[in-house]
Amino acid sequence: MKIRLKKFVKCRKGASEFISGVLMIFISFMALALVMTMGLPALNRAKEAATINEATQHMRELDAMIREVASEGTGALKSMIMKVSGGTYTVNEKSDSVDFVYEMKYGLFTPGTFYKEGNLYMFTGTTAKASEYDLDRDGRTELVLENDILRIGIQKVANSSSPNTDAIDTKNNIKILNLKENMVNVTPADTSITLDGIVGTSAGTGYSEIVQKGDYMSKAEAVVHVNSTEIAYDVVYTLPSRADFLIVKILNAYYN
Numbered sequence: 001m002k003i004r005l006k007k008f009v010k011c012r013k014g015a016s017e018f019i020s021g022v023l024m025i026f027i028s029f030m031a032l033a034l035v036m037t038m039g040l041p042a043l044n045r046a047k048e049a050a051t052i053n054e055a056t057q058h059m060r061e062l063d064a065m066i067r068e069v070a071s072e073g074t075g076a077l078k079s080m081i082m083k084v085s086g087g088t089y090t091v092n093e094k095s096d097s098v099d100f101v102y103e104m105k106y107g108l109f110t111p112g113t114f115y116k117e118g119n120l121y122m123f124t125g126t127t128a129k130a131s132e133y134d135l136d137r138d139g140r141t142e143l144v145l146e147n148d149i150l151r152i153g154i155q156k157v158a159n160s161s162s163p164n165t166d167a168i169d170t171k172n173n174i175k176i177l178n179l180k181e182n183m184v185n186v187t188p189a190d191t192s193i194t195l196d197g198i199v200g201t202s203a204g205t206g207y208s209e210i211v212q213k214g215d216y217m218s219k220a221e222a223v224v225h226v227n228s229t230e231i232a233y234d235v236v237y238t239l240p241s242r243a244d245f246l247i248v249k250i251l252n253a254y255y256n
Helices: 002-072
Strands: 088-092 097-101 114-117 120-123 128-133 142-146 150-155 164-170 176-177 184-186 203-210 214-217 219-227 230-242 247-255
Touching: 002 097, 002 120, 120 230, 128 150, 128 203, 142 219, 142 230, 150 219, 150 230
Parallel strands: 128 219
Antiparallel strands: 088 097, 114 120, 128 142, 128 214, 142 150, 150 176, 164 203, 176 184, 203 219, 219 230, 230 247
């Protein structure tokens, strides 16, 4: 009887150790699952935020360096080393900008976010597109900048292959604005651009062009190049994704 009892106790002890071992493995897998479902997304969001902060700092440094070189005059040269953790940097010659594009996956910013700091612009979304067609139906093609809120028709004049041969008047730069929600059209009476108070700078010769044609972009842009008798300059029109406003910048102005 004692022998049987002893065997029974030994058997129960072995079973207890086996169950205990299984339970420990189960807890370990549960802990791993918690790390996978909770820890990794948090780490990925932190990594994404670090990449965006890195790019923002690069843009600030580039802006400061460009201003410094410009102030030093012809022949000035500086270099900069950049650590790139993600995204794509592009030098956009037509709009004279350095663009950083990054595909967010963890919702750090809501679509339509807009931020401006000096020469630094930040916006999110991919609803912008740029194309050419007769938006106002007057028989002439416009440069059309569009997002999910607005359509804007910019006058099309010549092209870069034959620059400064066609007459251009900035009072007609923006021919039409279309509010997509209720399909209301607005026709500006005058969008003239005058520099240094000189009336003659609003017109001259030149051309206009879309910076990049395509759909699903973060911004749609067009450039109007004007060579007046007194001053030559570029007008850059930028429509960010999901924006209900248009950004207008004057670049590369110089006296003739």
